[in-house]
Amino acid sequence: MSAVRLLGIVLIVAGALGLAYGGFSYTKESTAAKVGPIELKVAQTETVNVPLWAGIAAIVGGGVLLIGASRRP
Numbered sequence: 001m002s003a004v005r006l007l008g009i010v011l012i013v014a015g016a017l018g019l020a021y022g023g024f025s026y027t028k029e030s031t032a033a034k035v036g037p038i039e040l041k042v043a044q045t046e047t048v049n050v051p052l053w054a055g056i057a058a059i060v061g062g063g064v065l066l067i068g069a070s071r072r073p
Helices: 003-021 052-070
Strands: 023-035 038-049
Touching: 003 023, 003 052
Parallel strands: none
Antiparallel strands: 023 038
8 A cells, every 4th residue: 555545545534533523622731830849730621623624625635645546557
């Protein structure tokens, strides 16, 4: 399997997941205060929204890569 086909498949899967879930969230931990040996840490949940056009563009781009890779001799 060539790298172009693999990239096409990854783009299609990522685009489909972006359309299905609409985004993802992650937790970022940071130090709010440090006094001597005592640290106060804060965990913040960040959300990243994936736009509809980005999911569709990833699927179309992946399809173009797969079709282009299959037409090469």
